[in-house]
Amino acid sequence: MASGESSAESAVTPGAVRVALLGCGTVGTEVVRLITEQADDLTARVGAPVELAGVAVRRPHRHPWLTETHGHLVTTDAAALATRDDVDAVVEVIGGIEPVRGWLLAALAAGKSVVTANKALLAEDGPTLAEAADASGADLYYEAAVAGAIPLLRPLRESLAGDRITRVAGIVNGTSNFILSAMSSGGTSYADALEEATRLGYAEADPSADVDGYDAASKAAILASLAFHTRITASDVHREGMRGVSAADVAAARRLGCTIKLLAICERVVDEAPDGSVAESVSARVYPAMVPDSHPLAGVDGAFNAVFVEAEAAGQLMFYGQGAGGAPTASAVLGDLVAVARNRTGGGRSPRESAYADLPVRPIGEVPTRYHVDLEVADREGVLATIAGAFAKQGVSIAAVRQTGGVFGAADGDPGQARLTVVTHSAPEAALSATVSALLELDIVPGVAGVLRVEGLGRAVAALGMGE
Amino acid sequence: MASGESSAESAVTPGAVRVALLGCGTVGTEVVRLITEQADDLTARVGAPVELAGVAVRRPHRHPWLTETHGHLVTTDAAALATRDDVDAVVEVIGGIEPVRGWLLAALAAGKSVVTANKALLAEDGPTLAEAADASGADLYYEAAVAGAIPLLRPLRESLAGDRITRVAGIVNGTSNFILSAMSSGGTSYADALEEATRLGYAEADPSADVDGYDAASKAAILASLAFHTRITASDVHREGMRGVSAADVAAARRLGCTIKLLAICERVVDEAPDGSVAESVSARVYPAMVPDSHPLAGVDGAFNAVFVEAEAAGQLMFYGQGAGGAPTASAVLGDLVAVARNRTGGGRSPRESAYADLPVRPIGEVPTRYHVDLEVADREGVLATIAGAFAKQGVSIAAVRQTGGVFGAADGDPGQARLTVVTHSAPEAALSATVSALLELDIVPGVAGVLRVEGLGRAVAALGMGE
Numbered sequence: 001m002a003s004g005e006s007s008a009e010s011a012v013t014p015g016a017v018r019v020a021l022l023g024c025g026t027v028g029t030e031v032v033r034l035i036t037e038q039a040d041d042l043t044a045r046v047g048a049p050v051e052l053a054g055v056a057v058r059r060p061h062r063h064p065w066l067t068e069t070h071g072h073l074v075t076t077d078a079a080a081l082a083t084r085d086d087v088d089a090v091v092e093v094i095g096g097i098e099p100v101r102g103w104l105l106a107a108l109a110a111g112k113s114v115v116t117a118n119k120a121l122l123a124e125d126g127p128t129l130a131e132a133a134d135a136s137g138a139d140l141y142y143e144a145a146v147a148g149a150i151p152l153l154r155p156l157r158e159s160l161a162g163d164r165i166t167r168v169a170g171i172v173n174g175t176s177n178f179i180l181s182a183m184s185s186g187g188t189s190y191a192d193a194l195e196e197a198t199r200l201g202y203a204e205a206d207p208s209a210d211v212d213g214y215d216a217a218s219k220a221a222i223l224a225s226l227a228f229h230t231r232i233t234a235s236d237v238h239r240e241g242m243r244g245v246s247a248a249d250v251a252a253a254r255r256l257g258c259t260i261k262l263l264a265i266c267e268r269v270v271d272e273a274p275d276g277s278v279a280e281s282v283s284a285r286v287y288p289a290m291v292p293d294s295h296p297l298a299g300v301d302g303a304f305n306a307v308f309v310e311a312e313a314a315g316q317l318m319f320y321g322q323g324a325g326g327a328p329t330a331s332a333v334l335g336d337l338v339a340v341a342r343n344r345t346g347g348g349r350s351p352r353e354s355a356y357a358d359l360p361v362r363p364i365g366e367v368p369t370r371y372h373v374d375l376e377v378a379d380r381e382g383v384l385a386t387i388a389g390a391f392a393k394q395g396v397s398i399a400a401v402r403q404t405g406g407v408f409g410a411a412d413g414d415p416g417q418a419r420l421t422v423v424t425h426s427a428p429e430a431a432l433s434a435t436v437s438a439l440l441e442l443d444i445v446p447g448v449a450g451v452l453r454v455e456g457l458g459r460a461v462a463a464l465g466m467g468e
Numbered sequence: 469m470a471s472g473e474s475s476a477e478s479a480v481t482p483g484a485v486r487v488a489l490l491g492c493g494t495v496g497t498e499v500v501r502l503i504t505e506q507a508d509d510l511t512a513r514v515g516a517p518v519e520l521a522g523v524a525v526r527r528p529h530r531h532p533w534l535t536e537t538h539g540h541l542v543t544t545d546a547a548a549l550a551t552r553d554d555v556d557a558v559v560e561v562i563g564g565i566e567p568v569r570g571w572l573l574a575a576l577a578a579g580k581s582v583v584t585a586n587k588a589l590l591a592e593d594g595p596t597l598a599e600a601a602d603a604s605g606a607d608l609y610y611e612a613a614v615a616g617a618i619p620l621l622r623p624l625r626e627s628l629a630g631d632r633i634t635r636v637a638g639i640v641n642g643t644s645n646f647i648l649s650a651m652s653s654g655g656t657s658y659a660d661a662l663e664e665a666t667r668l669g670y671a672e673a674d675p676s677a678d679v680d681g682y683d684a685a686s687k688a689a690i691l692a693s694l695a696f697h698t699r700i701t702a703s704d705v706h707r708e709g710m711r712g713v714s715a716a717d718v719a720a721a722r723r724l725g726c727t728i729k730l731l732a733i734c735e736r737v738v739d740e741a742p743d744g745s746v747a748e749s750v751s752a753r754v755y756p757a758m759v760p761d762s763h764p765l766a767g768v769d770g771a772f773n774a775v776f777v778e779a780e781a782a783g784q785l786m787f788y789g790q791g792a793g794g795a796p797t798a799s800a801v802l803g804d805l806v807a808v809a810r811n812r813t814g815g816g817r818s819p820r821e822s823a824y825a826d827l828p829v830r831p832i833g834e835v836p837t838r839y840h841v842d843l844e845v846a847d848r849e850g851v852l853a854t855i856a857g858a859f860a861k862q863g864v865s866i867a868a869v870r871q872t873g874g875v876f877g878a879a880d881g882d883p884g885q886a887r888l889t890v891v892t893h894s895a896p897e898a899a900l901s902a903t904v905s906a907l908l909e910l911d912i913v914p915g916v917a918g919v920l921r922v923e924g925l926g927r928a929v930a931a932l933g934m935g936e
Contacts, residue, residue: 030781034630034781038630038632041632041697041825042630044697044822044824045822045824047820143627149779149781149782149785150785151619151622151623151626151627151785154622154623154626155619155622158619158622158803158806159619159622159803160619160799160803161802161803161806162502162510162799162801162802162803162804162806163502163802163803164506164509229509229513296764296767296788299764311617312795313498313502313617313798313799314789314796314799314800315617315789315790315795315796316789317618317619317787317788317789318786318787318789319786319787320764320785320786320787320788321782321783321785321786322782322783322784325783327780327781327783328781328782328783331628331630331631331781331782332782333630334629334631334781335627335628335630335631336630338626338630339626339629342819343816346816346817346820347815347816347817348815348816349814349816351810352814354512354513356512356513357509357512
């Protein structure tokens with residue numbers, strides 16, 4: 001700890017672990033509150049006091065509570081605070097890549113431990129942060145970056161460190177889940193559900209990060225990196241958002257006994273060659289998919305998150321809780337901060353990041369899933385045979401076909417159209433895409449109304465007795 | 469690491485973390501398998517090899533696989549192995565209090581880190597083990613002691629270390645859950661369901677530890693100690709087993725839209741005195757209770773475990789997975805072993821146990837829950853008023869009354885009996901016991917057919933939109 005601080009800084013308790021907080025929005029405010037209100041508990045748990053050394057915000061006048069209660073700690077100079085001599089740990093809850101990356105790298109280089117909730121930065125450049133932490137022997141923790149309050153990264157990094165994880169799959173974006181839940185329960189359109197989410201504060205003015213899957217893709221990259229000891233960035237994650245999910249899709253899912261969820265799926269894929277050699281790869285992807293109502297993920301509504309983890313020895317695990325919000329996220333931040341403080345006082349370090357497995361990323365075209373395809377077709381003899389032929393030509397096997405909806409278009413003098421729903425067996429994405437293209441070339445197929453994946457969630461489902 | 473080992477011991481890899489395994493039953497066999505098969509992964513994750521230094525078993529001839537594959541490591545002298553110079557960590561999967569306690573204390577005193585799955589020992593004498601670990605600077609980890617593969621203790625000790633946990637409640641004994649699931653789905657009696665569980669290997673020849681709640685009580689003691697930073701032993705846990713649950717109870721639960729589960733419940737109870745002062749205490753209890761079918765715990769069937777955790781900032785969390793079995797338990801052991809090995813190679817220690825809060829244990833008589841009371845009553849006018857009066861006299865408020873079953877006993881010339889089901893509002897156990905005693909004094913109440921608690925699981929339920 002440095003001596004000779006200016007009087008504008010807070011008094012330093014001897015032996016205290018001193019924390020610089022960067023950002024003081026919803027999460028930061030709760031972090032300040034918890035550090036202050038639970039000071040005695042934290043001291044007892046750590047073996048030393050944990051105290052705020054400073055709070056950096058861009059516009060102090062926008063934080064009346066903070067300036068009133070902790071005015072002497074407030075600064076607008078985050079860069080200086082992050083490397084100040086009297087700071088042991090930096091908690092970052094601002095988000096975004098720049099200028100935060102530079103601040104955190106400088107803090108780590110100066111030996112400050114870092115606790116961050118910044119999923120975008122971690123998914124883009126986590127390894128650089130990890131290297132900086134290794135170089136100076138500082139800690140890097142980021143439990144709050146994925147699934148808010150749910151202890152998920154520590155279990156993956158530590159509890160399952162002696163096991164082989166095969167899959168991590170779940171609902172990791174509360175905003176899109178809230179919208180899908182509203183569409184599912186209320187039969188409302190995407191636009192109306194988004195409007196409600198925005199009104200209630202679940203969605204931001206620009207909802208793109210949530211509804212286009214960028215947020216979930218960042219989280220998938222972090223989860224896949226930890227689970228498979230391989231460097232996966234957000235750009236490695238196949239990403240489809242949920243803007244395209246229509247009320248008709250929701251209704252179609254319901255007819256199948258399914259619910260549509262925006263899923264993040266990270267899998268270890270093992271291919272055995274004819275010569276018996278084995279090649280492993282990682283698939284990380286985010287998209288809306290139909291989930292059987294009997295699967296626990298189907299019942300995860302509103303802003304909640306839930307993640308299934310499968311490992312060879314542990315079998316199937318599920319983690320459930322609040323994925324966002326000030327207090328839940330702050331809980332995760334504080335847990336990490338206690339770990340940092342324990343390490344500072346007792347020696348020790350956060351587990352090092354490891355990318356030793358260095359598995360290749362499997363292209364989405366080679367990832368097999370089941371599909372639900374909604375087709376508009378001419379209501380004519382022989383249509384089914386033609387369509388079945390188009391699927392067969394691409395090697396996509398059909399599990400079920402159903403004519404849904406009545407005849408339509410007949411009033412226009414047209415011979416009449418019907419709607420055909422096809423559910424496939426597992427097929428690679430590339431084969432399905434080729435099938436859809438081929439179908440659209442047929443004059444008996446005026447349009448493809450919807451294509452959605454159906455995720456049985458494999459072994460997870462089998463374990464729950466649902467089969468696939 | 470010691471030099472000059474005898475040739476009977478295994479070759480020591482320089483820098484390796486050397487593990488003594490005590491016990492090699494179902495779990496131990498899987499530990500040996502994982503350490504052997506995942507050697508490369510473990511080395512990469514730890515930064516040093518993790519290797520077996522020895523395996524202690526009482527009767528080597530009963531372990532043909534072990535003696536065949538690792539014969540040079542087998543010993544019958546657990547005490548000597550646990551303190552041998554070339555051993556860094558001791559993994560104990562024998563169970564029971566003695567002689568294991570002495571071996572582990574000696575190992576800790578000699579600076580060996582300990583990983584144990586021994587819930588009985590931890591619940592009886594955990595603090596003594598923790599003190600021994602503190603004294604020598606060794607690690608003590610025991611994730612496998614509660615809920616098998618489910619990462620639960622690490623989240624409580626570490627992820628939620630900056631939060632205030634208010635409740636931990638769940639299904640932590642797979643055997644009793646299997647029996648209750650079988651009774652519930654098959655309508656079978658307790659005796660038949662137990663027989664099936666024994667036949668399938670889920671229940672031991674002497675099922676007492678499981679069905680009488682001893683196992684769950686040990687786990688509740690461990691959970692409450694960690695969650696509330698208070699020393700709770702198994703004897704502090706109020707324990708009622710599930711031998712007394714009848715097929716009629718299961719049927720009665722179903723009529724109420726409930727399922728009977730053997731629950732372990734640990735709560736922080738806050739009492740506010742009229743003068744505004746606040747007194748905190750801990751309630752830890754195990755008993756069969758009715759759980760609403762809409763609650764996720766009701767759907768946890770067979771040998772699975774699930775635990776709800778509520779904390780002030782994090783809100784409600786759920787953890788689900790396999791609570792027992794060789795491979796799942798070994799997964800938890802290996803996770804702890806990796807932590808020990810990382811600490812050995814990188815410095816650092818397991819979080820110290822803390823009992824600083826030192827909260828008193830709340831007597832079960834003062835713990836309020838709702839009750840379901842099944843009464844045989846004389847089928848006479850005024851009976852309901854008399855019975856309602858008996859409840860009211862003890863301050864137990866009635867939520868619902870229903871006459872169930874038909875008139876019976878009439879064929880014996882009796883004026884006829886009916887069955888009355890009473891569901892109460894929340895009432896202290898002492899008041900309910902006094903009510904039942906008073907009811908049995910009434911000549912219009914020939915018998916009390918069943919008394920079962922109804923657990924709405926408080927805020928957990930509210931969060932799931934079920935109310936209480």
